[in-house]
Structure formats: C-alpha cells, structure tokens
Amino acid sequence: MEERGIGRPSTYAPTIGTLLGRYYVERKQSRLFPTTLGLTLSDLLTEYFPGVMNLDFTAGMEEELDAVSRGERGWVPMLGEFYGPFRDALDNATESMPRVRLEEETDEVCDDCTKPMVIKIGRFGRFMSCTGYPDCKGTKPILNKIGVVCPDCGGDLVERRARGRGGRPFWGCSRYPNCEFIMNRKPVPNPCPECGKLMVQMNRNTVACTSCSWQESSGADGASEPAGTSQAEELVGVGD
Ligand SMILES: [Zn+2]
Ligand SMILES: [Zn+2]
Ligand SMILES: [Zn+2]
Structure with a gap:
C-alpha cells in the first residue's frame, strides 16, 4: 500500500482489520491470503466500478483530499466530479451485476x-x-477444531475469539454449553510425559503441563500464533 501511494500509515491496520473481519482475506502462518469471497467480490467490483477500483483512483483521491485540506481545492466541485460517474456505475451495477452465491x-x-x-x-x-x-x-456455528481432545469430556477442543474489541483467542470445548472446559492458552496435542494431563503453549518456545510443573521446549511447528498475550495470566471470563 505504501509503495503504491494508497492509504496512510494510520489506515493500514484498520484496512487489513476490515479485510479480515469481512473474510475477504484470511491469515495463514502470519501471511494474508485472499478468500474465494474476496476474489469474487474483487472481480465483480473491478468489472462494474473500473473508475473506482484501481490504484490510480485511490492515490489520486488522497492527493485531492490533501489539496482540499491545504485549502487549494474546493471540496464541492471535487465531490461533484467523483459522484456523477460513480452514481452511473452504481445504477448500472444495481441493474446488471449477477447475484453470486458462495458456499x-x-x-x-x-x-x-x-x-x-x-x-x-x-x-x-x-x-x-x-x-x-x-x-x-x-x-x-463454524468450529475451528485444533486437533486436541477435551480432557473433561473427550469432545473436540475449538479455538474461539472473545467478542468485542481485542478479540483475544481462547480455547473451549465443542460441546459447550454441555461442557464448560476453557483455556486462555492454546492446548497442544501431546499429553504431559510426567502425568499424562493436558499441556498448553505458554509462549512461542515453551509448552507446559496444566496439572504438574512439567515444561519443555516446543517443536519448530509449535506456536502458530505470536505470543502476544502477556497480560492474560489468569483465566478471563469470556462470554459467548
Ligand atoms: Zn438438515
Ligand atoms: Zn469437553
Ligand atoms: Zn503433567
């Protein structure tokens, strides 16, 4: 975005947040990949809004906005130039854009x-x-299974995200509300070699037993999420 002169440093993170939140892209191993939904939407918008869906428009718009903020350009004529063609494209799309079902x-x-x-x-x-x-x-609901069995009931453990801002991940049982097992650290598939109980990822390099004091360094593939949950020491009550 920076290279192409679109967005501002303050808008990079919210833009990516919106793309993730609407499921236009997904994060895999800390890289972003477009989803089928994102690709389809992008194709349709590019076809029906060629004037808006291009990098020159975005970069040009930001230059114009800067000119407005410096008082060099009136905002009424600027918006007028934008809105006429945009309204025509919108009318056309409302009439003829196909309705796509994605499943x-x-x-x-x-x-x-x-x-x-x-x-x-x-x-x-x-x-x-x-x-x-x-x-x-x-x-x-879509369950994000992590391949670990619930120590309380034998169901599948799933990753969920707390509602609201922050959206911290936590791990619970797929049989909730029948089983109320919950962890704020990611459970790992291997049981504790000392006592056989559940182990969790403490940080990028360490897994620890939830029952005894056993700790070990985790394999290369251990932590897929960055360990950015330093304040999450205690189990927080995360309602769903
Ligand atoms: Zn059915
Ligand atoms: Zn359970
Ligand atoms: Zn143990």
Whole structure:
C-alpha cells in the first residue's frame, strides 16, 4: 500500500482489520491470503466500478483530499466530479451485476437430518447451513477444531475469539454449553510425559503441563500464533 501511494500509515491496520473481519482475506502462518469471497467480490467490483477500483483512483483521491485540506481545492466541485460517474456505475451495477452465491463444502453433517452442511455467509458472519435448506433449517456455528481432545469430556477442543474489541483467542470445548472446559492458552496435542494431563503453549518456545510443573521446549511447528498475550495470566471470563 505504501509503495503504491494508497492509504496512510494510520489506515493500514484498520484496512487489513476490515479485510479480515469481512473474510475477504484470511491469515495463514502470519501471511494474508485472499478468500474465494474476496476474489469474487474483487472481480465483480473491478468489472462494474473500473473508475473506482484501481490504484490510480485511490492515490489520486488522497492527493485531492490533501489539496482540499491545504485549502487549494474546493471540496464541492471535487465531490461533484467523483459522484456523477460513480452514481452511473452504481445504477448500472444495481441493474446488471449477477447475484453470486458462495458456499463452501464441509465434512460436517446436519444434526437434524444428517445431510451435509455448507458454509454460508450471513449478516452476522460465516455459519454452517444444512444443504437441505429450506426444508431443513439446521445451522451450526463454524468450529475451528485444533486437533486436541477435551480432557473433561473427550469432545473436540475449538479455538474461539472473545467478542468485542481485542478479540483475544481462547480455547473451549465443542460441546459447550454441555461442557464448560476453557483455556486462555492454546492446548497442544501431546499429553504431559510426567502425568499424562493436558499441556498448553505458554509462549512461542515453551509448552507446559496444566496439572504438574512439567515444561519443555516446543517443536519448530509449535506456536502458530505470536505470543502476544502477556497480560492474560489468569483465566478471563469470556462470554459467548
Ligand atoms: Zn438438515
Ligand atoms: Zn469437553
Ligand atoms: Zn503433567
């Protein structure tokens, strides 16, 4: 963004936050990748809003805004030049842009009718919906399984994110609310070699037992998340 003269240092982080929040991109090993949704949306917008969806427009707009803020350019004529063509493009898109349905297959089945479930994107984000819809209205939240078994009930442990600002990750049981197991550090698949209980990732390099004092350095692949949770010493009550 900096290279192309778009955005401002203060807008880089919020821009990336919006892209992640709307699931236009996803983070894998601390790099960003576009999702199918993001690619489809970008293709459609580029086709229907060629004047706006290009880097020259964004960079040019920011130069014009700077000119306005320096008092060299009136904002009314500037907006007028932008809005006329934009309104035409918007009218055209409203009429002829195709309505795209994006569904991702999953290996989950519906609890109600055992048909396979697909991931859909609704107003409140991504969720799993039964392929029997509209006959079956079964839905499930998307569970981010981490491949570790719940020490309390044998269910799958899943990664969740606290609501609201911060959005700190925490780990709970997929059988919540029936099982209320919760951890604010990431559980690891290998049990403690001393006592056989659950171990968690303490920081990038260390895993520790949740029951005894055993600690060991974790393998190269151990921590996928940066250890930026220094104040999260105690288990915080994270409502869902
Ligand atoms: Zn169903
Ligand atoms: Zn459990
Ligand atoms: Zn132990």
